[in-house]
Each structure stands twice: as C-alpha cells, then as structure tokens.
Amino acid sequence: METGGELIGVQIFGVNKLADTVFCYGGEFDLYSIGYFKRGTVREILEFAGRNIVKANRNDSGIIRMTVEEGDGSIHVFGNEDKSIVAVAYTNRNYSNRVIHRMLTEIATVFKDKFSEKLRAEKNPIKDLQWELEFLSQYIKEYKKPESIDKIAKADKGLAELKIMLHHSLKKAIEQEGDLQELVDKSEELGSLSKAFYTEIEDKTQKRCCVIF
Numbered sequence: 735m736e737t738g739g740e741l742i743g744v745q746i747f748g749v750n751k752l753a754d755t756v757f758c759y760g761g762e763f764d765l766y767s768i769g770y771f772k773r774g775t776v777r778e779i780l781e782f783a784g785r786n787i788v789k790a791n792r793n794d795s796g797i798i799r800m801t802v803e804e805g806d807g808s809i810h811v812f813g814n815e816d817k818s819i820v821a822v823a824y825t826n827r828n829y830s831n832r833v834i835h836r837m838l839t840e841i842a843t844v845f846k847d848k849f850s851e852k853l854r855a856e857k858n859p860i861k862d863l864q865w866e867l868e869f870l871s872q873y874i875k876e877y878k879k880p881e882s883i884d885k886i887a888k889a890d891k892g893l894a895e896l897k898i899m900l901h902h903s904l905k906k907a908i909e910q911e912g913d914l915q916e917l918v919d920k921s922e923e924l925g926s927l928s929k930a931f932y933t934e935i936e937d938k939t940q941k942r943c944c945v946i947f
Contacts, residue, residue: 739829740767741837741877743777744870745784749817750790750858751928758862759845759877762870763824764878783904784809784822790908792817800899801831802907809904812838818853819846831898832879841873 758781765773783802787809790797795816798820800812808827812835813820821838846853848869856863877883901907905914 738917739826739880741823741825741829741834742767743780743824744838744841744873745781745822746841746867746870747785747788747820747822749788749820751792751817753860753886754792754857755860756769756785756792757859758785758864759849760863760865760867760870763866763875764874770911780809780824781818784811784824786908787811787904788813788817788822790910798899799897800901801833801834801909802901802904803827804904808834809943810834810838812842814842821845830880831900833877833883835898836883837873841870844869 735802742765743761743763746759747756748759749756761781763777765776765797768776783804787802788811789801789812791813794813794817795814795815798811798817800811802809802811806827807827808829808831810823810825810831811820812822819842821841823834823838825834845867849865852865908914
C-alpha cells in the first residue's frame, strides 16, 4: 500500500474556449509544513505550474486524469469533459495517486453542485474569479495524510480501474506550450523572487520548478 505524503493545496480552474484562456475559480492551501519565508514563493510557483498544466491540456478530448511528478512533489489533475471544471491538487511525491484522484473527482462533483447557479451566470470569464471555496479546507484537512483514506479508495473498484496519465517532469507535461524557462520569464503570475528562485535551482540542466515541495 502506498503510504506517506502530504496534501498542501487544491485549486479549481476552468477553460474559456472562446478566448482560449485558463482562469482560476479559487483554491485553498496549507503551507504550514514549509518555512514561513518560502510560503509565498512556493504558492506562486505551484499556481504557475498548475495553470500551465491545465493550459497544455485544455483541448484534450474527454476526461483528464493526470499526475505530474516534479522534484519531490506531484501535481494531480482531474478535468471534466468540456474542461469547465479542472481540479488540481499539490502533494509530496509519495502521496497515493489512487487517493488523490478519488478526492479530485469528488471535489469536481461537489463544486458543480454547490456553485451551479454561479457557473450558469458566469459565462466564459477571462480572468481569475477568486470565489470563496471554503469547502476545500475540509478536503485538505481530511486528505492531509493519505493513510486514513487509502483503504476506502482501494476498495473502490471503479477507481482502481482508472488510468492515470503520468508525466515525470513538468517540462514534459507542458512542452507543447513552449520552453519552460521562457514561460517562467514571461509569466505575469510569478513575482521577481519566484523567478529568481527558479533560475537558481541547483540542477541547471533539468530545472525543477517544484523541487521546493
């Protein structure tokens, strides 16, 4: 049984296909296990990585179930068929994929139910919405450590049969969007400290923007 790992954040994105853009409905993070002075940088880099994974897969047909391993962390993605709801979770690398994808599937369903009226009213947004998604805090608390959930997830035959696309680097996962370093340099989402942190990563030949997990 896969054990260990820690969930540190969840975000929900959507794709505006008319404008060909990705926007964020909102999210919740628990970064207390990360040094105080690094938390802002870590969050910026994770949000940048999550958004670009969604963007790179925005035109894929069907449901997305994907895990991208990067450094000591993983980014997990579930997207519905039309990509109007794409739930993204950030964990340590040894977090159970089975557990986290169970959570993401449930979050997408709960989000759709809770915010159905808002979703109908807010058509094709072109910028982040910053909705208050307080219900995500409970998921972060419940799924913080995967061990307590793993037995339930393991017993879910439907989940056990799911195929999860696995990428071993962020660079590989978003390569169709262009060079990762160029995306970092041009990003308006990343502040100067986050960009500097990225360029100073020790492994210069295979940069790992999420190595700070």
